[in-house]
Amino acid sequence: MKLLASGRDSDVFDHGDGLVLRRYRDGRSAEAEAATIRAVAALGYPVPAVHSAAGPDIVMERVDGTTLVEAMAGGLQPEQVGAVLAGLHDRLHALDWPGAEPGESILHLDLHPLNVIVRGTDPVVIDWSNARPGHAGLDVAMTALILAQVVVTDGMLASVGVGDDGLRAAVRAVLETFAGRVGTPYSDHLANAEALRRHDPNQSAEELRALSRAVGLAREVARVDRPAARAAGRPAAPPDGRA
Incomplete structure (x- = not known):
């Protein structure tokens, strides 16, 4: 996967089909975060759409801007x-x-x-x-x-x-x-x-x-x-x- 960006504790990769994969480098679980994003999205707050989460990885909508x-x-x-x-x-x-x-x-x-x-x-x-x-x-x-x-x-x-x-x-x-x-x-x-x-x-x-x-x-x-x-x-x- 192509690396798109790196933050202080995670990396973001192109996942294809308008999606990105963000991975925590320390291996911590991202599943609770994914649940929070889905919950605020359901309440109408502007966040990327989450497609899946497993272990340290979240697959999300790619937000171009x-x-x-x-x-x-x-x-x-x-x-x-x-x-x-x-x-x-x-x-x-x-x-x-x-x-x-x-x-x-x-x-x-x-x-x-x-x-x-x-x-x-x-x-x-x-x-x-x-x-x-x-x-x-x-x-x-x-x-x-x-x-x-x-x-x-x-x-x-x-x-x-x-x-x-x-x-x-x-x-x-x-x-x-x-x-x-x-x-x-x-x-x-x-x-x-x-x-x-x-x-x-x-x-x-x-x-x-x-x-x-x-x-x-x-x-x-x-x-x-x-x-x-x-x-x-x-x-x-x-x-x-x-x-």
């Missing part, structure tokens, strides 16, 4: 990207998740611009390996923290195969728009998000060294006046994140 990072490098405004991310969070956390405790939603916990593919004008969310029920504020805090990490960490974009090309500065604007538009406050959940990142084996030494600064930045932008930020950051005709 560009990630939000690639779209931003191609001219999509950072404010549009932030608005799309906010809209995707709000839609996800509004789903009536079966079996969730009161006050809980289904969480993605890795919803950042590299995990959103724009197909035409529609965003599709990939990589549900960390998904679980919980408080929506933790999910929002995780996205804010990951964006802040990109801003403060040298080489983080390069570590996932993306050239910087000035994108780190643009990500600051993504973060500010996201924090101003997302419907769920997240400051009280940053400590838990930080703990999850510190225990993530895929974090590099440089990312861990800069993590406290990233938490500080995510907390700083969370203090932005939300109505003012929302008015200032409203994009013109973004991809349909329904923000």
Whole structure:
């Protein structure tokens, strides 16, 4: 099979007939993740269609398009990207998740611009390996923290195969728009998000060294006046994140 892409913990191969196979390199099972993707798809959330799952492999619909990072490098405004991310969070956390405790939603916990593919004008969310029920504020805090990490960490974009090309500065604007538009406050959940990142084996030494600064930045932008930020950051005709 032809290798299409490699992430920090998995590889994606062309499986033919409009399908891809994603395989975890550590051999962990992908079957629970496949079940989550099918469940959110059944509730109308934009995800790839799952065809099969066995052991570390998921066979899914191939989503042709560009990630939000690639779209931003191609001219999509950072404010549009932030608005799309906010809209995707709000839609996800509004789903009536079966079996969730009161006050809980289904969480993605890795919803950042590299995990959103724009197909035409529609965003599709990939990589549900960390998904679980919980408080929506933790999910929002995780996205804010990951964006802040990109801003403060040298080489983080390069570590996932993306050239910087000035994108780190643009990500600051993504973060500010996201924090101003997302419907769920997240400051009280940053400590838990930080703990999850510190225990993530895929974090590099440089990312861990800069993590406290990233938490500080995510907390700083969370203090932005939300109505003012929302008015200032409203994009013109973004991809349909329904923000």
